[in-house]
Amino acid sequence: MHISEGFLPLFWCIFWYILAIPFVIWGARNVSKIYRERPEQKLTLAVAGAFIFVLSSLKLPSVTGSTSHPTGTGLAAILYGPATTALLSTIVLVFQALLLAHGGITTLGADVFSMGIVGPAVGYFAFKLLRSLRVRIGVQVFAVAVLSDLMTYVVTSLQLALAYPATGGVQESFIIFLGVFLVTQIPLAIAEGILFTIFFDYLSKSRPKLIAQQFGD
Amino acid sequence: MKMKNTTKYALGILLTVAMFVLAVVVNPNAAFGGTDDLVRSIIQRINPGYSSWFAPIWEPKPEIATLLFAVQAAIGAFVIGYFVGYMRAKSKAQKEKD
Numbered sequence: 370m371h372i373s374e375g376f377l378p379l380f381w382c383i384f385w386y387i388l389a390i391p392f393v394i395w396g397a398r399n400v401s402k403i404y405r406e407r408p409e410q411k412l413t414l415a416v417a418g419a420f421i422f423v424l425s426s427l428k429l430p431s432v433t434g435s436t437s438h439p440t441g442t443g444l445a446a447i448l449y450g451p452a453t454t455a456l457l458s459t460i461v462l463v464f465q466a467l468l469l470a471h472g473g474i475t476t477l478g479a480d481v482f483s484m485g486i487v488g489p490a491v492g493y494f495a496f497k498l499l500r501s502l503r504v505r506i507g508v509q510v511f512a513v514a515v516l517s518d519l520m521t522y523v524v525t526s527l528q529l530a531l532a533y534p535a536t537g538g539v540q541e542s543f544i545i546f547l548g549v550f551l552v553t554q555i556p557l558a559i560a561e562g563i564l565f566t567i568f569f570d571y572l573s574k575s576r577p578k579l580i581a582q583q584f585g586d
Numbered sequence: 587m588k589m590k591n592t593t594k595y596a597l598g599i600l601l602t603v604a605m606f607v608l609a610v611v612v613n614p615n616a617a618f619g620g621t622d623d624l625v626r627s628i629i630q631r632i633n634p635g636y637s638s639w640f641a642p643i644w645e646p647k648p649e650i651a652t653l654l655f656a657v658q659a660a661i662g663a664f665v666i667g668y669f670v671g672y673m674r675a676k677s678k679a680q681k682e683k684d
Contacts, residue, residue: 371622375638376629416669422662426655430609434616435624461658468654470645471622529625533632542632549628553621556609560602567598570591575673 370440370483370525370550371465374473381532386478389455392486396456399449413572413579417445418457420568424561425461425484431553439561440521443514444569446489447496448583458485483524492517500584506573507566514565518558522550 377385403410424441431437445454462480465471472480492513499509530543573580589597610618630636646654 373622373626373638374642375640376626379639412669412672415665419662419665419669423659423666424662426658426662428620428655430606430613430618432609432612434609434613434618435621436618437621464658467643468646469651469658470642471651473640473642475640529629533629533636535632545628545632546625549621549624556605560605563598563602567595571595571670574591575670575677 370437370480370521371462371472372476372479372525372528374466374470375475376473377476377479377528377532379475381528382475382478384478385476385482385528389478389481389486392452392455393459393481395452396454396459399453400456403449403453407582410579410583413576413583414445414449414453416572417448417454418460420444420565421454421457421461424564425465429557429560431556433553435549435553437522437550437553437557439557440484440488440518441561441565442484442489442521443492443510443517443561443565444572446492446517447510447513448580451486451490451493454489455481455485458489479525479528483528484521487524488517488519488521491520507570510569511562511566515558515562518561519551519554522554523547526550 400414403414421441421444424439426438428436428438440458442454442458445457459477459481462472462477462484466473466477466480495516496509496513499512526543526546526549529546530539533542535542535545
């Protein structure tokens, strides 16, 4: 989902920056609030960030013969909300843009918007919905991870389609980009879902109180 | 049937590993290029003549990039490992106290 440096026209770079910045600021305020008011959450917050660090560094092979990486944003999304996830994702994306030339500074706004905002937000709202339906917790977290991951790539495809309409328009190029990203991503998102379900199960057994506190139980 | 947690975890991890092995096995000749790189050529196909207007400030050589990706994973794994160890020691200390 990293759009390469310089591969979005200037207009779209600015456009996505403007949409992303408020969420990142909101996330920064959330984090400083957690540090002030709920210091017992600090370690779990670090773990949520670490989960993004690990999973987004793994370039995994898919049955399509390409590699792509999971996003790891599900944990932060359900524990601390999409805005905090936007901040954590920004840290990872800046690291990758500056040190790895993976993604870029010009495309950072777009990448934060897909991986840090829309993906986690969809996961977060799906979580709320499944929770109200009293679906099993394992199913809830699996769905969150899969949806956050896949939606990130749907948004990247849309961002590229908007910037590069094919002769048949935005819709045609959206389908072209989805064909590259989404098909490769489906098995990886399922893998991410399984790993996240395991990790969340472990987490909720080792720190039940902190998880309950975050869910408002 | 009720499985132990560790058995469930091991099965889940095994399943994900199997998925990656399968991906490699069914594509013996694939280059396994990253989708992010693949997209660059598609952009140029849809929009011939488009060239990147901003080059990365600094681009690591492939070997160094591998190192830095490993550093990224290591930072995350360190924090998670710290947490797991911390929780384990804490519950152990709790048990000894009781």
